[in-house]
Amino acid sequence: MLEKDPRNISCSTCLRRKENLLSGIMGEEVEHLEDHKTCNYYKKNQYLFVEGSFPRGVFCINEGKVKIFKRGDGGKEQIIQIAKGGDLVGFRAMFTEDAYKVSAETLEECNICFIRKEDFLPMLDTNPMLRNGILKELSRELADRADFITNMAQKSVRQRLAFSLLLLMEIYKDEPINISREDMANFVGTATETLIRLLKDFKEEGIIEINIRKISVLDSKKMLYVSGH
Amino acid sequence: MLEKDPRNISCSTCLRRKENLLSGIMGEEVEHLEDHKTCNYYKKNQYLFVEGSFPRGVFCINEGKVKIFKRGDGGKEQIIQIAKGGDLVGFRAMFTEDAYKVSAETLEECNICFIRKEDFLPMLDTNPMLRNGILKELSRELADRADFITNMAQKSVRQRLAFSLLLLMEIYKDEPINISREDMANFVGTATETLIRLLKDFKEEGIIEINIRKISVLDSKKMLYVSGH
DNA sequence: TGTAAAAAATGATCATTATCAATATTTTAG
DNA sequence: CTAAAATATTGATAATGATCATTTTTTACA
Incomplete structure (x- = not known):
């Protein structure tokens, strides 16, 4: 059973954050993050966002698993990725200024923080480490998906x-x-x-x-x- | 038949560049690019880079088609993408500081420019437009690959x-x-x-x-x- | 805690697609 | 221009995996 009122999760002490893309955030940027993020408890099978809607920010999973999936033309889901504690979810669509191309739904109960676009994007300009981390992460995922495609085709x-x-x-x-x-x-x-x-x-x-x-x-x-x- | 000595391709007047990720490059950065890029003629079935090798820079296709593929465990190729004139190829691995996870080979004769890592990466810090363009492009491709995977699985x-x-x-x-x-x-x-x-x-x-x-x-x-x- | 609904499991059958083998056509190089 | 190599095509067969129907087990909740 998870803490159902996770408002006390603090970015400055968060062990998840220290191991993910946001580890490069320092000093007053952490404080700003802390003041502006929200954190919520999610039941099993709740959506974080749905294909076709527009992103308002990025989700940072504290506890629990989230499936990222796409619906094929028949409505059947294809799961692209399963995100776990520490993972950032839903930041890709923020860069394209386009609607989400995938949906995200909890697979179990979760505690998930939310950082609004307006609080997240400016950090990209001020923080080269974050920027590079994101470039690296996107590139790594791109490579993973090439693997995924190859496995799908050949195995x-x-x-x-x-x-x-x-x-x-x-x-x-x-x-x-x-x-x-x-x-x-x-x-x-x-x-x-x-x-x-x-x-x-x-x-x-x-x-x-x-x-x-x-x-x-x-x-x-x-x-x-x-x-x- | 393509120009076999494409050294005269100029970044400042290049129509390809004006429509791709490098369109945000201006003024003396273009001149620097122009002085430092090299441009070569490739025959059909020549490799630009091979899975497992380390990236030295990025390829900018001026004319011709290039297949980006991965070899499955049996050695069989899975083509992930077919790049055409105007496309930038091979920049993802530069961000991961890791070896290429895919190979690139010409499908026909090509003219392709090459920009070394040392000339390309610094522009990321000085040029927010380029940086955002690349974030956007990576995100877009990630979405494309989610589609690819879904099609592969369901169609x-x-x-x-x-x-x-x-x-x-x-x-x-x-x-x-x-x-x-x-x-x-x-x-x-x-x-x-x-x-x-x-x-x-x-x-x-x-x-x-x-x-x-x-x-x-x-x-x-x-x-x-x-x-x- | 009992019952309805959801999820998991099993069985039978069919369609799609891979594989192997052979031939025909096109391209390449001398 | 021609032989050899590479590529494309056709045919026959087999295997993988999907689909549909049904039963069993598990979960949710009144």
Whole structure:
């Protein structure tokens, strides 16, 4: 259970901030951030923003997981990314001055801070470290997505699932992976039924363990092998 | 046939530059650019850079098409993007201070200018317009790749081919699309044989016309319909 | 805490697309 | 201009993965 009134989260002491893109912010800029950010508790399955709407600022996840996804023409979700504590979410659309091209929804209860555009963008001009960090981050994500596309095009569903489970393992750290079969299928890019069958295979092969819906990877070496990497 | 000694290409009068990210460069910065850039003629199938190598600068395509691709674990290429005259290529890896994650190879003869890192990066600090342009461009491409991933996951090969042909149509402007079946298959993310069969279908349906290997889209409205968008 | 709704799991079937093999056409280089 | 190499095309077959229908389990909440 998370703190439901997270207003006391402080930027100056926030450990998340010290490890993310905002770590370059110093002195009075931190104070300004602290005074102007808001922080809210989100239940599971709440939207942060929706495809087509216009960005008002950037979200900084303190606790919890958020899925970033796009709806295909049939309305089916494709999950592009799963963001976790420490990640900044939704700042890309701010630069294009365009509507969001993806949506963001919590996968579990979250504490998430919000920094308005007007408070965030000026820091780009005054803070070369932040600027460079963002350029670096955008470039890194671009490279990740080239990988994603290549995997999608060239790997079997079994291989993609294996690789996705390794990614999810990193996102969920030591905790078991706790995500609905449908979301997982929409991340891997397959049908829910196919995903469930493959999970069963992995279980029978001793690579994973399933408790109710939570998945633990038992043999990540074998998983990497199965992923074809 | 292209000019094989393109040293006379001038940044100050370059129409390509005036329409791309470098349009914000003014006055003596243009002169500096002009003095420090180099410009070369490339034959078909020449590499600009290879996955794993380290970037020394950025390429500015004056004439010709360049494929940006990644090799999957089997060595098979996945084309991520096809760059054309006016496009800047290879600047992402410069920000990550990391090796290239993709390769770039000419699809036809090209004239391409090269700006060294040392001449390019400092402009980021002095030129907010360039900086914002690049943030915008990176964000836009990130959105494009989310689309790419979603199409890859949710659309049939037939739909993806239709969509790819529309993209290629824009890239090739009025000229017929001139790209090998293998490259096209590696862009769509399918087997060459499947691609050829589908092209045949499109031809029989009157949506495209094929001359030797060059493809002209006859009915782009129908093509859009077939693409499922 | 019981019940309805949602999510997960299983089974059967079908369609799409990959793969392998062979041939035809086009391009390249001597 | 011609032979060799590369590319494009066609055919046959197999495998992967989607879809639809149904049952079981889990979750939410009155």
